[in-house]
Amino acid sequence: MLKTKIAMAALFSLSAVAQASMIDADVAEHRPLVVVGEPSSSGIAGAIPYIDLGNNLFTGTVQLQYSGNRFCSGSLLPSGRHILTAAHCLTDDAGNAFPNYNGFSIQFDGPEGHEDINFRSVAIHPGWTFDYSGNGDDIAIVELSTAAPQWAERYQLYTGDAVGQEYLRIGYGGFGWGDVGDVYGGVAADGENLNRVFGTNFFDGGNAELCYMVGWNCGGGAVLTSDFDGPNDTDGDGIGDNDLWGQLFNLFAGTDFYVHGATGMEVGSAGGDSGGTLLVNGMLAAVTSYGFSFGETYFDYGGGLNSSWGEGMADTSVAWHYQWIVANSVPVPAPLALFGIGLLAMGLRRRAA
Ligand SMILES: [Ca+2]
Ligand SMILES: [Ca+2]
Ligand SMILES: [Ca+2]
Ligand SMILES: [Ca+2]
Numbered sequence: 001m002l003k004t005k006i007a008m009a010a011l012f013s014l015s016a017v018a019q020a021s022m023i024d025a026d027v028a029e030h031r032p033l034v035v036v037g038e039p040s041s042s043g044i045a046g047a048i049p050y051i052d053l054g055n056n057l058f059t060g061t062v063q064l065q066y067s068g069n070r071f072c073s074g075s076l077l078p079s080g081r082h083i084l085t086a087a088h089c090l091t092d093d094a095g096n097a098f099p100n101y102n103g104f105s106i107q108f109d110g111p112e113g114h115e116d117i118n119f120r121s122v123a124i125h126p127g128w129t130f131d132y133s134g135n136g137d138d139i140a141i142v143e144l145s146t147a148a149p150q151w152a153e154r155y156q157l158y159t160g161d162a163v164g165q166e167y168l169r170i171g172y173g174g175f176g177w178g179d180v181g182d183v184y185g186g187v188a189a190d191g192e193n194l195n196r197v198f199g200t201n202f203f204d205g206g207n208a209e210l211c212y213m214v215g216w217n218c219g220g221g222a223v224l225t226s227d228f229d230g231p232n233d234t235d236g237d238g239i240g241d242n243d244l245w246g247q248l249f250n251l252f253a254g255t256d257f258y259v260h261g262a263t264g265m266e267v268g269s270a271g272g273d274s275g276g277t278l279l280v281n282g283m284l285a286a287v288t289s290y291g292f293s294f295g296e297t298y299f300d301y302g303g304g305l306n307s308s309w310g311e312g313m314a315d316t317s318v319a320w321h322y323q324w325i326v327a328n329s330v331p332v333p334a335p336l337a338l339f340g341i342g343l344l345a346m347g348l349r350r351r352a353a
Contacts (some may be wrong), residue, residue, distance in 0.1 A: 037265030136222030171273030181306030199267030230309030
């Protein structure tokens with residue numbers, strides 16, 4: 001139910017767009033959504049290189065659960081007590097925190113199995129209003145009730161300029177192929193991924209291109225954008241048919257129009273990846289926020305907003321929000337914990353307020 005609610009809420013149309021823009025924001029669809037770059041003809045075998053079948057890679061990327069239903073992804077911060085995720089995973093339609101987070105938990109998946117840990121508190125970025133056209137503050141932190149398992153990877157924060165950098169995207173979201181988009185149930189029988197899916201891409205830009213096209217996120221560098229390139233180049237000019245940012249802005253991150261990476265082809269985000277991990281040089285650089293399509297006129301391969309080739313992704317920048325993340329993920333000092341539960345609880349409540 002929560003999963004449905006999140007998907008619905010994220011599909012609301014945008015209205016308050018002040019900036020002059022290339023296309024009507026109401027026409028541009030968007031939703032939070034790893035779809036692999038392979039064509040569907042490669043089948044599941046073609047996608048195996050993208051799936052963490054042994055659950056032994058990227059163990060700091062976790063699933064959010066509500067009453068046993070998985071609905072978003074997240075990343076374990078250096079404190080070992082906090083999960084960085086997307087605010088839209090944990091807020092109502094107005095961007096407000098829920099009255100409580102009873103029934104919510106974080107599932108860690110490692111080679112030895114699963115471990116679930118309840119929430120102690122949630123911090124939602126104060127700038128988040130569930131308006132994707134706004135300032136891009138789609139970021140939240142879950143404090144765990146107990147420390148994460150020792151085997152789970154703690155991601156360090158990337159504070160440099162990520163534009164032009166290759167990234168690795170990791171999530172538990174909808175699965176699919178670049179030509180057909182996301183196909184739920186591609187990996188797990190119940191329609192939800194039980195394994196992490198990952199792959200590479202490049203950050204093409206910040207907010208400037210989105211601002212130019214639809215008037216979104218014009219106020220700062222809170223988001224990082226990238227496109228999901230496909231292999232087709234019908235006119236043979238070296239620019240892919242579905243190279244969104246290349247076609248529109250001559251932004252060609254990477255070495256050619258059809259990006260490669262360790263798994264062979266790049267990836268796009270899909271439903272359920274929200275809040276998931278984007279690593280640059282092994283450090284946490286962004287949080288998966290939403291995907292968007294400008295339609296087939298503007299290089300979408302087809303199928304509407306379905307995580308196909310030719311769509312774009314906007315992700316929340318970690319560097320931009322560095323101070324807020326650090327302030328809201330203070331490690332519990334080991335000596336203090338020894339002095340007494342009461343003192344410790346006071347400190348925890350203050351941070352939760
Ligand atoms: Ca790309
Ligand atoms: Ca071309
Ligand atoms: Ca591109
Ligand atoms: Ca599409």
